[in-house]
Amino acid sequence: MAELSYREAIARGIAQEMRRDENVVFLGEDVAAAGGVFKGTVGLLEEFGPKRVRDTPISEQAILGAAMGAAMTGLRPVAEIMFSDFFAVCWDIVVNEIAKSRYMTNGQVSFPLVIRSGNGGGLRFGAQHSQSVESWAMAVPGLKVVVPSSPVDVVGLLAASIRDPDPVIFLEAKALYPTKGEVPEGDVPDELGRAKVLRRGDDATLVAIGSMVPRAMKAAEQLATTGIDCTVVDVRSLVPLDTQTLLEEISRTGRLFTVEENPRLCGWGGELVSIVGEEIFYDLDGAPVRITTPHIPLPAADALEDMAIPSVERIAERVQKAMQE
Amino acid sequence: MSTAPPSTQAGTSEVHTTDRDTRVAMYRLLVELRYFEKRAYDLFLQNLVKGTSHLSLGQEAIAAAFGAAMRPGDHTFATYRGHAHTLARGVPMGPVLAELLGRENGLMAGKGGSMHLTSVEHGMMGSYAIIGAHLPIACGSAWSAQYRGTGAVSVAFFGDGTTNIGAFHEALNFAKIWDLPVVFVCENNLYMEYTAIKDVTAVEHPAADRAAAYGLEKIIVDGNDPDAMHTVATAALDRARAGAGPSLIEAKTYRHGGHSRADPAKYRPDAEVQEWLARDPLPMYRARLIADGVGEDELVAIEGATAQAVDEATEFAKAGATPGEDLLLKDVWSDGGWTWRN
């Protein structure tokens, strides 16, 4: 067992898979010699050399096109898009090419590739370097969407994503890069499509991903002192979605609170609420509540950004209020 | 700017470096691509080809030359105007036509259609309908070949209009800095959809004039001359295979018909159309082969056999079943399924 930061877990996860499989290659802007702008890939170039760990020009379409062409001809590329906001300049390759080509060709090609990207706010970077874009990816048939919330999940889910035969959008919560956690030595077996119940309480179920997971946990601790006992579920993988665990945990308490960093409209929580409404409506003891960032571009100033993204206090207050209604 | 076609003389006595068998094979391909596209158009007019289709009528020499020059294992990436490039890799006509008709015996069982023809077993790695997207993807397959040392070359075909989109420029730079075994082939047919390329491009030769910006040689070739095309194609493929990196080829050509479907192409001046129709690669090459000593009876036999093969392909396609519901939810994922939840 070692204590690793979320950012160190990324290099650890990629390195483990590169050691295991020589077809795993890694490319992106400033990822090799510099070790990534978030220092998430330090040491990979030194261990695996420039043939497998490659710096690219600022050419997001070329990066993802290269990953796609390599994946369809035998490699297992891991590509980095520095900030997930930048998906907007190469979204064609993701949506129209990678996601659709297997279906369009009647299964002749597959795309065992992972696109990692720093996602979400909290770093005071302003609107173009802070958006949570998981709902963009979730809206596209043919993409798997994974969002780890802890170092151990980074390692386990990275391994599962790289070994997966289909394209995975792997969104790293930028706000969590410095956070630490225990990670066992060696392989960390994990799988896509499995939510984790992090805490069990009988009164309400809080569902979160990425940076909102630690906040939901803290809010649950605060709520416990006021007599509201919460279950917290970390979804981890939006596609495939572990609806079984989610519906079970929501049914058990009869109350659903989604905690979402994304702007309000079409966030993953909206989809979850609709599934709950269709399938376990009569198990509910109250209306589902979505706690999200307002539907705005994220502001830069720390004071403003903190007002926008759901905080521990806001989560706790909102839950408390709904539970009293 | 001149839109005059580069000069190519039928029946000259100039020595062609391409051997006789290859030249006859190119003629066979020219005939196949021409007859196939004409049949596709007929079937479109009969409303049997639904949606849209983009024909290569007039531009066949480029596909035929590369078809003859590429090796098994090489990878083709084409656009929505991809019937010719698919057939040129040896994909049989029947399944291609059936795909156009949306039948279950189609190349992709009807799930892709005319614009997305793919046959991985033939090295036909897909037809892409978002302008420019396949150029970076071809870089990826070239990177994979380089990484694994397979010796395969990737070839991406695209139009003149594609030279003004970012992906073209990203791909050229990327291919050059990584010395990738990839050949970029611009089929300059002088028009995008309905707009003349010269009206919207900063340079005269939309591809070739950009080559220098990426450290590449400026290559312009008569895309209606199979021999010239074959020579240029072979050189570029050899270069890539030898580890000398990418090439960018601009092949001048002209489409005989409209951009797609029943586009009457009224935006093109009559004189220009006539000038280029006079440079139709088929009769020109036929005459040249005969002048160079190939027996006309051999060519007539090719034409007859191809006409029959197109008829057979048509019967095959028309006899195909309507795709069943089982196909609808198949193959989103590698496990064959489509589910996004448990």
Ligand SMILES: Cc1ncc(C[n+]2csc(CCOP(=O)(O)OP(=O)(O)O)c2C)c(N)n1
């Ligand atoms: C990104 C994108 N923009 C626009 C289109 C619509 N479109 C389809 S074909 C075409 C013209 C392309 O011209 P060119 O590259 O010269 O190829 P050609 O059709 O002449 O072979 C356009 C604009 C598209 N498919 N993709």
Ligand SMILES: [Mg+2]
């Ligand atoms: Mg054109």
